[in-house]
Amino acid sequence: MKRILTFVLGAALVAGLAWATPEEDRAAFTEYFKKRFPDVAVEDYVNGVYSIDKPAYEQWLQIEEFPPYELALEEGKELFETPFANGKTYADCFPNGGMGIRQNYPYFDIETGQVKTLEQEINECRVKNGEDPLPYKKGKIASISAYMAYTSRGNKFDVQIPNDKALAAYENGKEFYYSKRGQLNFSCADCHVGNSGMMIRADKLSPALGHPTHFPVYRSKWNDMGTLHRRFDGCNKQVRAAPLPAQGEEYRNLEYFLTYMSNGMEVNGPGARK
Amino acid sequence: MKKTLLIAGVLAMAGLGAAPAQAADEAAAKASCTAAEEARKMAAELKFEWTTTQPLIAKGMEAASKGEYAHAVKLCDEARMQGEAAVAQAKNQADAWRAAVVK
Numbered sequence: 481m482k483r484i485l486t487f488v489l490g491a492a493l494v495a496g497l498a499w500a501t502p503e504e505d506r507a508a509f510t511e512y513f514k515k516r517f518p519d520v521a522v523e524d525y526v527n528g529v530y531s532i533d534k535p536a537y538e539q540w541l542q543i544e545e546f547p548p549y550e551l552a553l554e555e556g557k558e559l560f561e562t563p564f565a566n567g568k569t570y571a572d573c574f575p576n577g578g579m580g581i582r583q584n585y586p587y588f589d590i591e592t593g594q595v596k597t598l599e600q601e602i603n604e605c606r607v608k609n610g611e612d613p614l615p616y617k618k619g620k621i622a623s624i625s626a627y628m629a630y631t632s633r634g635n636k637f638d639v640q641i642p643n644d645k646a647l648a649a650y651e652n653g654k655e656f657y658y659s660k661r662g663q664l665n666f667s668c669a670d671c672h673v674g675n676s677g678m679m680i681r682a683d684k685l686s687p688a689l690g691h692p693t694h695f696p697v698y699r700s701k702w703n704d705m706g707t708l709h710r711r712f713d714g715c716n717k718q719v720r721a722a723p724l725p726a727q728g729e730e731y732r733n734l735e736y737f738l739t740y741m742s743n744g745m746e747v748n749g750p751g752a753r754k
Numbered sequence: 755m756k757k758t759l760l761i762a763g764v765l766a767m768a769g770l771g772a773a774p775a776q777a778a779d780e781a782a783a784k785a786s787c788t789a790a791e792e793a794r795k796m797a798a799e800l801k802f803e804w805t806t807t808q809p810l811i812a813k814g815m816e817a818a819s820k821g822e823y824a825h826a827v828k829l830c831d832e833a834r835m836q837g838e839a840a841v842a843q844a845k846n847q848a849d850a851w852r853a854a855v856v857k
Contacts, residue, residue: 500857512856658851660843663804663836669854722803730801 502641502650502740509741513689517677525690526748532677533684540752549626549698549750552705556627559620564609570624573605582632582747586639586736588646595649595732599625599707603727616726617710622696626705629696629749637693637747639740653737656730662721668734671715683754692739694751701754708735779823786830787814793837802844807836 500508510522517532530537560570560578571577585598602624603613614621641650660667671680672688679685695708702710709726712734716723724730790811797803814829 500855505855508856654855655851658854659847660850661802661847663806665843667851667854669856673856717805720805722798722805722808724801 502647505654506741506743509689512673513676513687517687522689523745525687525742526693526746528690528694528751528753529684529686531690532687536684536754543752547698548700548752549696549705552623552626552696552698552750553630555620556623556625556630559624560627564606564611566609568609570602570605573601573608578628579631580635582629582749583635583637584639586732586739588640588642588649588736590642590645593645594729595646595653595736597709597727597732597735598628599709600727600732602628616707617713618702618704618706622705622707622710625707626696626750629747632747633749635747637739637743637745639736639743641740649733650737650740652730653733653735656734657737662716662719664719666719668715688738688741690742690745690748692735693742693745694748694753696749697751697753699753705750776821776823780818783814783818783823783826783830786827786834787811787818790814790830790833790837793834793841795837797837797840797844800841800844802840802847804836804840807833807840810836 513520513525514522520531524531527537527540530540563569571579575581582598585601586595588594589596599616599621602621603616607613641647657668660670669688671685672691676685676687692708695711696705697711698705707726709731712731713723713726790807794803794807794811797807810829810833814826814833817823817829818826
């Protein structure tokens with residue numbers, strides 16, 4: 481009897497640990513960063529690493545006076561407004577003409593049973609209108625996405641998990657986020673949760689809270705704009721894990737989980753980062 | 755004359771032995787690199803491949819093509835171990851990740 485009771489209690493404990501609801505996850509995530517950086521207001525995490533690095537924050541404010549993503553914004557606006565060969569534009573593919581909608585991405589598409597991202601829908605729009613899809617990590621797609629994010633600045637992320645399939649996609653992204661991989665045996669969380677704020681060589685590790693809010697970003701290291709999936713790719717390579725395809729199911733689910741963790745925070749993209 | 759004959763005989767015997775030895779070394783290198791590629795593929799299927807594995811296999815194959823079989827075996831054995839470690843990592847993390855979740 482004792483043994484059965486122990487087993488039942490153990491199983492209940494494991495189930496409880498494994499199946500925290502997304503809202504419980506998000507609350508715990510936010511609380512963790514509140515405790516880790518007590519002087520940082522939650523809404524400031526949209527500024528990424530600059531929220532926890534005062535000297536770098538001052539420099540970044542100067543950079544923001546003439547932001548390096550400005551050219552991408554201009555290019556993105558022009559591309560967004562230029563009609564396709566069939567006369568239609570991106571505005572025809574999105575709700576509200578594509579303006580001020582970044583906060584609703586990624587979302588779970590009940591029809592396809594898949595997580596959909598903004599960049600994915602930009603390309604779907606192109607294909608639907610007879611144009612070739614763009615490469616997903618940088619270039620024109622980053623500019624268009626940057627422009628769309630810019631029109632959404634200040635809107636609050638509102639990622640929904642509408643059904644069990646969506647929950648499975650969320651859990652899949654969560655598993656990816658917390659799984660150690662690569663020769664260095666690091667998970668995303670190892671750097672950006674447990675060691676956030678610590679130095680890795682000359683750089684401070686940014687906090688995970690608010691991470692997706694400022695993408696796409698202009699990175700000085702790239703001397704270029706890049707999408708969130710370009711950054712996932714880079715992070716994986718840094719721990720010597722073979723990156724997975726940009727906009728593949730794994731990275732889309734990862735974006736879904738990570739953005740859910742930033743629900744309620746403001747869109748702040750595009751950003752400028754080191 | 756006797757000495758010359760003796761040397762010639764020894765050289766001939768060494769030559770006869772060299773061909774099968776080379777074939778064995780080549781086969782060992784090939785087997786090592788094939789095993790490494792299989793381990794790498796298995797890790798890739800689990801989406802846990804390491805970036806360091808494929809370059810080692812490529813270097814191993816290159817060494818084998820130059821006849822440097824021992825070096826090829828060393829490189830490909832290392833690659834195989836990496837592939838196997840990546841598979842073990844994937845299997846371990848299938849459950850272990852839950853313990854890392856912020857609660």
